[in-house]
Amino acid sequence: MKLLVTGGAGFIGSAFIRLLLAEDSAVQIVNLDALTYAGNLENLESVSADSRYKLAHVDLRNAEAVSQTVEEAAPDAIVHFAAESHVDRSILSPKPVIDTNFVGTFHLLEAAKKAGVKRFVHVSTDEVYGSIDEPNEADESAPLRASSPYSASKAGSDMLALSYWTTYKMPVLVTRASNNYGPYQFPEKLIPLMIANALEDKPLPVYGDGMQIRDWLYVDDHCRAIRAVLERGKAGEIYNVGGSKDLPNIDVVHKILAATGKTESLIRYVQDRPGHDRRYAITSEKLMTETGWAPQMEFEQGLAETIRWYQENSAWVERVRSGAYRQYYESNYAERMAADSD
Ligand code: NAD
Ligand code: DAU
Numbered sequence: 614m615k616l617l618v619t620g621g622a623g624f625i626g627s628a629f630i631r632l633l634l635a636e637d638s639a640v641q642i643v644n645l646d647a648l649t650y651a652g653n654l655e656n657l658e659s660v661s662a663d664s665r666y667k668l669a670h671v672d673l674r675n676a677e678a679v680s681q682t683v684e685e686a687a688p689d690a691i692v693h694f695a696a697e698s699h700v701d702r703s704i705l706s707p708k709p710v711i712d713t714n715f716v717g718t719f720h721l722l723e724a725a726k727k728a729g730v731k732r733f734v735h736v737s738t739d740e741v742y743g744s745i746d747e748p749n750e751a752d753e754s755a756p757l758r759a760s761s762p763y764s765a766s767k768a769g770s771d772m773l774a775l776s777y778w779t780t781y782k783m784p785v786l787v788t789r790a791s792n793n794y795g796p797y798q799f800p801e802k803l804i805p806l807m808i809a810n811a812l813e814d815k816p817l818p819v820y821g822d823g824m825q826i827r828d829w830l831y832v833d834d835h836c837r838a839i840r841a842v843l844e845r846g847k848a849g850e851i852y853n854v855g856g857s858k859d860l861p862n863i864d865v866v867h868k869i870l871a872a873t874g875k876t877e878s879l880i881r882y883v884q885d886r887p888g889h890d891r892r893y894a895i896t897s898e899k900l901m902t903e904t905g906w907a908p909q910m911e912f913e914q915g916l917a918e919t920i921r922w923y924q925e926n927s928a929w930v931e932r933v934r935s936g937a938y939r940q941y942y943e944s945n946y947a948e949r950m951a952a953d954s955d
Pocket of ligand 2: 698699700701737738739740790791792793801802803804806818819820821823825826827862886893
């Protein structure tokens with residue numbers, strides 16, 4: 614199969630490419646990626662010399678370049694990961710988020726339609742359902758209640774992608790996954806940030822009361838789900854992908870401190886995220902029943918492996934945290950830390 618993957622130099626996209634090249638000898642992959650702050654070719658070092666893999670350094674915001682890349686690659690299928698993926702950044706600066714996640718997806722859909730692509734998997738998020746009250750879980754028919762510019766951009770792009778199925782019969786499938794964790798995740802997201810800070814004895818900034826609930830999904834389990842949807846999902850359908858491990862943020866932080874042997878005095882309760890969703894909860898029943906997929910990684914084991922990876926790859930952390938990251942970190946956290954909510 615000839616596959617065009619977008620955002621393959623990011624956290625989940627790179628895990629998907631590594632997994633597919635390891636498991637499918639017949640696959641050929643073109644990775645369309647703009648290599649933003651979150652795109653890192655080091656994540657693909659292990660496959661960079663593989664003749665089945667090729668990088669197309671292209672920005673989704675450039676419609677012409679996207680069209681040309683899709684035409685040249687002539688893929689059987691597209692798996693679309695590329696996005697501005699961080700909620701806090703979307704609050705600080707929404708424009709690039711809308712431009713990439715919504716307009717960029719539009720450019721890709723148009724290019725795919727023109728090239729007659731046979732399968733288009735749009736990778737989305739459980740955040741589109743917004744906060745879900747206990748004890749409910751959102752299924753794929755739950756209303757969209759996006760809270761942040763990030764989740765609104767994903768909800769909008771989900772609708773746009775599905776409209777290409779309804780209107781043009783382009784075989785689009787949408788996946789909506791919960792919070793991923795694992796190696797190579799940019800240390801701006803909760804788990805890698807807390808691990809990296811704990812390992813360096815830096816403060817761990819917990820937003821608000823830390824009782825917000827997220828469901829944790831190991832990145833390789835997510836990648837296997839996307840493969841299952843790509844190969845066995847039904848066109849025009851949406852599939853939730855959850856890890857069946859919901860935890861309050863503060864419990865995750867305690868687990869990281871215990872596993873790294875660091876003191877709880879590193880915890881700082883800081884100003885909350887504006888519009889912070891209290892609880893995400895989805896059911897993946899449909900995906901499990903239709904494709905036979907199920908998450909395999911236990912959270913405790915996945916967290917231990919992730920911590921080990923960050924311990925062994927401190928140079929990677931050091932490199933991605935230098936440069937533009939510092940600017941972001943300072944603008945996001947300086948005020949929050951000063952307005953310590955405790
Ligand atoms: P990431 O931020 O680690 O990587 C994003 C990738 O997209 C990078 O390689 C970046 O260079 C590329 N990119 C960004 N803007 C681009 C543009 N304009 N043109 C081309 N490439 C561009 O993201 P991630 O965490 O790997 O998430 C991947 C996808 O999965 C996203 O669509 C996200 O919404 C979705 N998702 C993520 C999670 C999660 O927990 N991380 C959960 C559910 C869904
Ligand atoms: O639910 C899926 C989504 O998960 C994906 O669509 C997004 O791409 C991904 O970034 C993630 O979004 P979240 O906002 O849930 O992830 P984040 O790691 O930023 O935050 C997780 C929780 O931890 C959230 O309740 C906010 C809190 N938090 C986060 C950071 C970075 C803190 O308390 N302190 C922090 O420093």
